[in-house]
Amino acid sequence: MTDTASTGLAHSFQLKSANVSLTALELYYFDQDDFENALREKINQAPGFFRDIPLIISLEKYEGIDSELDFFKIIGTCRRHQIHVIGVRGGNDDQRRLARGAALALLPGSGQREKPAEPEAEQSQEESPQTPEAATSDGPAPAKIISQPVRSGQQIHAPEGDIVVLGPVQAGAEILAAGNIHVYGPLRGRALAGIHGNEAARIFCQSLEAELVSVAGHYKISEDLQDNGWKSAVQIQLRDDLLVVTPLNKA
Amino acid sequence: MARIIVVTSGKGGVGKTTTSASISTGLAKRGHKTVVIDFDVGLRNLDLIMNCERRVVYDFVNVIQGEATLNQALIRDKRVESLYILPASQTREKEALTKEGVEKVINELSDTFDYIVCDSPAGIEHGALMALYYADEAIVVTNPEVSSVRDSDRILGILQSKSRRAEMGQDPVREHLLLTRYNPDRVEKGEMLSVADVEEILAIPLLGVIPESQVVLNSSNQGMPVILEEQSDAGQAYDDAVGRLLGEEREHRFMTAQKKGFFSRMFKGG
Numbered sequence: 001m002t003d004t005a006s007t008g009l010a011h012s013f014q015l016k017s018a019n020v021s022l023t024a025l026e027l028y029y030f031d032q033d034d035f036e037n038a039l040r041e042k043i044n045q046a047p048g049f050f051r052d053i054p055l056i057i058s059l060e061k062y063e064g065i066d067s068e069l070d071f072f073k074i075i076g077t078c079r080r081h082q083i084h085v086i087g088v089r090g091g092n093d094d095q096r097r098l099a100r101g102a103a104l105a106l107l108p109g110s111g112q113r114e115k116p117a118e119p120e121a122e123q124s125q126e127e128s129p130q131t132p133e134a135a136t137s138d139g140p141a142p143a144k145i146i147s148q149p150v151r152s153g154q155q156i157h158a159p160e161g162d163i164v165v166l167g168p169v170q171a172g173a174e175i176l177a178a179g180n181i182h183v184y185g186p187l188r189g190r191a192l193a194g195i196h197g198n199e200a201a202r203i204f205c206q207s208l209e210a211e212l213v214s215v216a217g218h219y220k221i222s223e224d225l226q227d228n229g230w231k232s233a234v235q236i237q238l239r240d241d242l243l244v245v246t247p248l249n250k251a
Numbered sequence: 252m253a254r255i256i257v258v259t260s261g262k263g264g265v266g267k268t269t270t271s272a273s274i275s276t277g278l279a280k281r282g283h284k285t286v287v288i289d290f291d292v293g294l295r296n297l298d299l300i301m302n303c304e305r306r307v308v309y310d311f312v313n314v315i316q317g318e319a320t321l322n323q324a325l326i327r328d329k330r331v332e333s334l335y336i337l338p339a340s341q342t343r344e345k346e347a348l349t350k351e352g353v354e355k356v357i358n359e360l361s362d363t364f365d366y367i368v369c370d371s372p373a374g375i376e377h378g379a380l381m382a383l384y385y386a387d388e389a390i391v392v393t394n395p396e397v398s399s400v401r402d403s404d405r406i407l408g409i410l411q412s413k414s415r416r417a418e419m420g421q422d423p424v425r426e427h428l429l430l431t432r433y434n435p436d437r438v439e440k441g442e443m444l445s446v447a448d449v450e451e452i453l454a455i456p457l458l459g460v461i462p463e464s465q466v467v468l469n470s471s472n473q474g475m476p477v478i479l480e481e482q483s484d485a486g487q488a489y490d491d492a493v494g495r496l497l498g499e500e501r502e503h504r505f506m507t508a509q510k511k512g513f514f515s516r517m518f519k520g521g
Contacts, residue, residue: 152408153408
């Protein structure tokens with residue numbers, strides 16, 4: 001019962017969250033010849049390093065005019081040097097539209113998380129309960145403490161630390177934490193711990209009634225949770241790529 | 252200052268308008284000057300249940316848009332003194348309810364009334380958000396079934412995050428659970444969630460349990476708030492709920508199944 005996908009059905013794939021480091025090319029202006037010369041020069045310094053790497057184009061320092069920004073030429077030039085452009089970071093709406101036209105992925109810029117490019121993220125912020133989100137001041141990643149029930153349709157997001165919920169997490173609610181998740185009430189919604197890939201993150205709850213639990217991208221849905229620790233106090237952790245549910249009183 | 256109470260649920264058809272009619276009538280019967288506002292623009296029903304549909308001249312949207320004064324639009328109830336109805340418009344769009352407009356009307360009503368009951372439309376769209384925005388208290392009407400409970404949970408989350416009290420960082424909206432269409436026999440058979448189940452899931456205080464009853468339907472059709480059917484169990488249950496809303500201690504009734512419920516119904520003769 002510890003199988004991460006033990007529905008009995010054979011799935012052709014499984015979605016997991018991944019955390020990879022990428023090389024970003026910070027573009028100041030674009031001129032086909034200048035670009036190719038500079039690229040060739042860089043590659044000649046370390047030919048093996050650049051072979052078949054994924055690359056993102058960072059537009060945050062771009063000072064040229066938008067019409068010169070020819071992503072097809074950029075992609076083509078890179079391809080000739082065995083570099084694969086996979087997306088752009090930052091940029092204004094017009095630049096991002098051009099990038100999308102060239103089938104590039106759009107990554108948020110460093111200061112761009114709250115902008116309309118991601119309306120869903122903003123929405124979920126609005127619907128978070130207006131709780132005094134008490135933060136413990138010491139330590140690098142303060143825990144987010146929620147003292148009200150997390151209701152259906154609400155999303156609590158802790159991009160850095162742990163989340164502690166003192167009440168229930170209702171069906172249809174979602175909590176996401178980079179660290180651990182503690183729920184001192186029934187966990188009926190979705191709980192995703194270690195969303196940035198921390199495999200040591202755990203989920204603790206007083207009563208496991210969840211729709212989905214996930215640690216570092218390994219998840220189990222309600223159906224797969226019924227036989228082990230259902231409606232009792234448990235912790236959920238990752239062991240050898242498998243989600244393991246253990247009763248809290250035997251921990 | 253008036254107490255502003257929204258009657259809401261998320262899900263449709265659970266008994267919001269029936270509850271608005273009975274709660275406001277109950278409050279007025281105890282001498283509190285009460286107005287009940289129909290926020291369901293385009294699908295107005297409250298005037299039917301309050302039996303004043305033939306006396307509607309101006310409506311809520313007319314007042315908001317300055318086409319009529321409040322005194323022209325308010326309809327005085329014929330049965331209960333100190334009860335007034337502000338009907339919804341049947342012909343306008345929900346967007347006609349602007350935040351500023353609703354605030355103006357509510358402020359003006361606050362000066363003269365003790366209680367303002369806002370009958371919310373179903374859903375979580377604009378009309379429902381406007382009905383709950385200015386609320387001090389919320390009566391969340393829920394049927395004992397899973398989808399209604401889920402929708403109530405959703406509306407509770409919205410009360411916590413999108414009401415004026417939440418936006419201003421004031422004390423949160425006081426929440427009350429009103430369970431309607433409750434049938435103890437069906438609970439016993441496992442066909443319905445029990446009071447305890449719903450309380451456990453929603454985790455808010457219970458204002459009352461209204462038993463499923465033919466009387467509710469009959470009185471709605473006759474344009475009579477069921478609370479005025481003083482002999483009926485549903486009418487008494489609403490009266491208890493009004494009492495609790497005013498801070499009285501009342502024991503919960505009509506919740507027990509099988510023998511007890513059966514006998515008590517026999518003695519009352521239906």
